[in-house]
Amino acid sequence: MPHHRTLAPPERRGGGAPVIHAELQRHYDALYDQLLNGRRPREARPVLDVGTGDGLALAAITQGSPLHGVGVDTAEPGHWLGPVGWSVIQADAQRLPFDDQSFKSALMVDVFEWLRHPAATLGEIARVTDGPILIVQTDWEGLWFQADKAEVGRDLVRAFTRGAPDQLRSRIRGAAGEAGLAIGESSVAAISTDQLKPNTLAWDVLESIRRYLVLESAQIRARRFDEWRAELQRAADEGQFTMLLRRIVALLEAAA
Numbered sequence: 001m002p003h004h005r006t007l008a009p010p011e012r013r014g015g016g017a018p019v020i021h022a023e024l025q026r027h028y029d030a031l032y033d034q035l036l037n038g039r040r041p042r043e044a045r046p047v048l049d050v051g052t053g054d055g056l057a058l059a060a061i062t063q064g065s066p067l068h069g070v071g072v073d074t075a076e077p078g079h080w081l082g083p084v085g086w087s088v089i090q091a092d093a094q095r096l097p098f099d100d101q102s103f104k105s106a107l108m109v110d111v112f113e114w115l116r117h118p119a120a121t122l123g124e125i126a127r128v129t130d131g132p133i134l135i136v137q138t139d140w141e142g143l144w145f146q147a148d149k150a151e152v153g154r155d156l157v158r159a160f161t162r163g164a165p166d167q168l169r170s171r172i173r174g175a176a177g178e179a180g181l182a183i184g185e186s187s188v189a190a191i192s193t194d195q196l197k198p199n200t201l202a203w204d205v206l207e208s209i210r211r212y213l214v215l216e217s218a219q220i221r222a223r224r225f226d227e228w229r230a231e232l233q234r235a236a237d238e239g240q241f242t243m244l245l246r247r248i249v250a251l252l253e254a255a256a
């Protein structure tokens, strides 16, 4: 089982609805606009969400909008936290159980790094989509924590991001080209925050790093992690903390 790095907020203890991180709200709004690509919502649906997981990233992008569609994931559907009115199907994006041009838009958030055959998968998504395909992939190489002006915890962060592909932009471009798709628009969303409090993005990213390094893979002793975490908290309390990360956003279209 790969550990699936994601920026989606965790489900709150006690079952409360997950709250979209305020730091990402503008980013998600921009993704919604890119998915529409100048069309009205009713012209952009149905939408295919590839590697939908529990639907949280999809909810963050489409919540409160008239978009609807289908989420697919190789994993068995679990507790759905995505937008209401969408269906969820267990399927591999490399062989989708849909007719040609069944969808008007497709998106894929933090899945590209897990694809075994990216070009074949993009080609298959393009087969079932008559419209733009929005690819969003966090560039984990760009995850960076800073305290008092200096980068800290590089080795811990590297242990968390190990295996993430480098040169993401050119990989996406290459796979798209092989699949006969053109890149309409490609950009890097840079996200930076100085907040480290419960329910903030940095807090939740640090929680997932701890869960993976200390509990799931047991590579790092809890004490070592917690000392680093405390150093970051001290810096944050003094207004001397920054977390940076970046996401590659690419809008693919059938090549003319």
Ligand SMILES: C[S@@+](CC[C@H](N)C(=O)[O-])C[C@H]1O[C@@H](n2cnc3c(N)ncnc32)[C@H](O)[C@@H]1O
Binding pocket: 004, 005, 006, 007, 008, 050, 051, 052, 053, 054, 055, 056, 057, 058, 072, 073, 074, 075, 091, 092, 093, 094, 108, 109, 110, 111, 114, 115, 116, 121
């Ligand atoms: C990091 S999670 C991202 C989930 C969600 N999109 C998000 O951003 O929170 C990656 C998801 O992609 C799914 N996945 C990986 N390869 C896939 C494939 N070939 N077809 C469909 N789903 C796939 C995994 O099962 C996992 O749920």
